[in-house]
Amino acid sequence: MKKKLFALIFLVFYTLVTNAQHASVSGVVTDTLNKQNLPNSVVSVLKAKDSVLVQFVRAGKGGKFALKDLPSGKFVLMVSYPSYADYVYALTLSDTSKEEVGEVKMTLKSRLLEEVLVRQKIAAVRLRGDTIEYNADSFKVREGASVEEMLKKMPGLQVDKDGKITAQGEKVEKVLVDGEEFFWR
Secondary structure, eight states: OHHHHHHHHHHHHHHHHHHHTOEEEEEEEEETTTOOBOTTOEEEEEETTTOOEEEEEEOOTTSEEEEEEEOSEEEEEEEEOTTBOOEEEEEEEOTTOEEEEEEEEEOBHHHHOOOOOOOOOOOSEEEETTEEEEOGGGSOOOTTOOHHHHHHHSTTEEEOTTOOEEETTEEOOOEEETTEEEOOO
């Protein structure tokens, strides 16, 4: 009789101890734009150190999820849903943690990139056929400087004391600024 009583007490104590040593994580997966719950989202717990899958579950009809019997340690909670950006959340669980992450707000991938700014860098010197084009913004001169000072800084151009311009040994007949003829001296 004593052996049976001892075995029963041991079994009850063992069950309580093993159940108390596991953490749990719960929450609800929702959409940020439409404020709707996202059923069937994949909720995964990965080891933080090496991203090995520990446990996963699919969210229920109302977007609710619960992961139970998790070991203690550092983890990453990752929530995935088609057309939405993955949600990643760092977790540190102890033996008895009951982590409630609340609403996991998912964002559509199409909303992540709302604005794109494209800037083109134009080369300082460009050849088009027999014409050399210079981008004047690429050559720094003092404020209020003359055109002659700018032309002296441009590679391949020489300006003599009389203001005559030569490019690679040949006399420059015309100077155009924004496609319009510029009268020089």
